[in-house]
């Protein structure tokens with residue numbers, strides 16, 4: 001598996017058929033740690049608090065020799081120093097609370113927590129740089145530093161997070177896997193359902209006129225025809241038999257070129273399908289829409305070097 005250090009620089013590009021602003025709004029409207037497994041959310045919350053409070057906290061031990069015999073040697077502001085400087089009575093080294101941590105060279109500490117919080121929400125570091133008004137270069141540096149700090153802070157959280165930063169297809173959380181199974185079952189059911197009420201007038205008095213592709217009906221109430229797909233985001237899409245498998249690939253973050261090959265779709269159809277399925281997910285399984293957008297931007301950097309499932 002590629003480490004995050006070699007591939008942390010995915011650019012955030014919204015799928016071209018989604019409007020940038022809408023997508024960002026949607027992601028921002030989601031619960032902050034929704035992408036993480038439930039069991040890791042307390043650690044993630046703790047890590048965010050750690051980033052917020054560490055720079056202003058006081059060290060307990062010397063980072064060089066671990067001695068507790070330390071004292072404040074020079075308060076912040078003295079000779080233009082940004083942080084309190086401490087002195088170790090045992091090894092005589094000077095240090096600050098960040099000495100020896102991966103965060104020691106980073107600036108703008110008031111933005112550390114928001115940066116990581118946006119990251120947990122699935123935004124790329126490039127977009128976060130934009131949000132917070134820092135340079136892309138700084139954002140890349142922070143990404144590496146925070147990943148290291150996370151490893152020191154909580155190994156489990158770090159292991160999961162790092163695995164989900166690589167360009168390989170990564171595991172869904174249990175919650176997302178459940179949602180996906182539900183969604184796939186619904187899609188499979190669309191083929192089989194033959195008792196849909198009329199979406200126009202609500203009448204149940206209908207006649208099934210064909211059940212070849214997606215069942216079609218004739219309504220006795222309003223006399224209109226409709227199908228299982230009428231007034232859903234999936235109306236007029238073909239190959240209903242491929243949808244359960246397609247949506248799995250979409251959610252896992254497969255890219256346009258991969259989807260085109262696997263499902264034998266043209267470029268315009270690949271766009272149309274993604275747009276329509278995202279609409280469906282956003283309305284009924286927002287976690288899956290969120291996950292899809294996250295994975296899409298993450299794997300965008302380096303698509304094509306993954307084995308096709």
Ligand SMILES: [Zn+2]
Nearest residue numbers: 062065088091
């Ligand atoms: Zn010391």
Ligand SMILES: [Zn+2]
Nearest residue numbers: 198201219222
């Ligand atoms: Zn009707």
